Amino acid sequence: MKIKNILALFIVGLVLFSCKKDDDNSEDYDAAGQSIIDDNALIDYLKTHYLNEEDGGIWTITDGESSLMDDPRLGVQDVNYNDVDYKLYFLTKNEGSTISPSAVDSIYATYTGMLLDSTVFDSKTTFSWNIGSSPAILSSLIPGWQYGFTNFKGGTVVQNTDESFDFEDYGEGILFIPSGLAYRNTSSGLVEKNAPLIFEIALKSVNLIDHDLDGVDSKFEDLNGDNNFTNDDTDEDGIYNYLDDDDDGDGVLTKDEDANGDGDPTNDDTDGDGTPDYLDKDTN
Numbered sequence: 001m002k003i004k005n006i007l008a009l010f011i012v013g014l015v016l017f018s019c020k021k022d023d024d025n026s027e028d029y030d031a032a033g034q035s036i037i038d039d040n041a042l043i044d045y046l047k048t049h050y051l052n053e054e055d056g057g058i059w060t061i062t063d064g065e066s067s068l069m070d071d072p073r074l075g076v077q078d079v080n081y082n083d084v085d086y087k088l089y090f091l092t093k094n095e096g097s098t099i100s101p102s103a104v105d106s107i108y109a110t111y112t113g114m115l116l117d118s119t120v121f122d123s124k125t126t127f128s129w130n131i132g133s134s135p136a137i138l139s140s141l142i143p144g145w146q147y148g149f150t151n152f153k154g155g156t157v158v159q160n161t162d163e164s165f166d167f168e169d170y171g172e173g174i175l176f177i178p179s180g181l182a183y184r185n186t187s188s189g190l191v192e193k194n195a196p197l198i199f200e201i202a203l204k205s206v207n208l209i210d211h212d213l214d215g216v217d218s219k220f221e222d223l224n225g226d227n228n229f230t231n232d233d234t235d236e237d238g239i240y241n242y243l244d245d246d247d248d249g250d251g252v253l254t255k256d257e258d259a260n261g262d263g264d265p266t267n268d269d270t271d272g273d274g275t276p277d278y279l280d281k282d283t284n
Contacts, residue, residue, distance in 0.1 A: 038178035096153025096171030144177030
């Protein structure tokens with residue numbers, strides 16, 4: 001069965017931002033157990049479907065076609081979220097050519113969201129920096145996007161003769177997201193509770209954000225590289241590094257610890273101890 005637009009599409013913001021809290025039975029919800037159920041469902045889907053190269057659609061295997069599970073472009077991302085382990089699958093049609101976003105950056109993208117039964121529950125076909133009326137910052141969206149989009153990069157800007165612009169060699173692919181990284185045990189529009197989701201995505205550009213305006217893009221304030229920005233707090237003052245304009249708590253703003261004056265505080269190590277000045281209380 002080909003994935004196709006068979007139902008009316010909902011407003012983007014409603015699906016990506018809202019949930020029906022009435023269905024959230026948190027006390028009875030077994031996130032770890034549901035993760036196993038979802039992984040089995042996704043594996044079964046990947047084994048029984050293939051990517052039709054002629055039309056780019058996902059079809060059910062009927063005549064021995066090579067499955068998504070056997071597609072060399074399929075990857076799996078191990079994600080630990082709220083102390084539960086998940087597997088997020090992603091198929092890379094094109095990785096992209098510039099930079100990848102972190103969970104706190106904004107994206108210029110389009111997508112189509114689908115259920116495992118091929119129902120299209122949401123779609124955005126026009127590129128913009130917004131999702132609905134809000135900025136498309138990944139930290140405001142479902143965890144599956146916060147992690148999944150990091151596997152892709154934006155494209156290269158191409159200036160047209162009419163002074164408009166476009167992108168080439170941008171990221172394109174498909175995300176296969178367990179419900180624990182989507183809407184968990186809540187429902188949203190056509191999405192029932194505990195539903196794994198599929199997103200066909202195209203990522204044309206990435207905007208790295210410096211949330212605390214300290215001269216270090218927030219992407220690079222994830223010191224342990226786990227894409228979780230709430231466990232990096234160098235001076236242990238209760239303010240995460242990406243929101244802290246004095247990361248080491250030495251009384252000197254991070255932006256003022258740029259000793260060589262090149263606009264990048266991350267490459268200044270005055271005492272040569274391997275720790276940049278802006279993270280080192282011994283230098284100021």
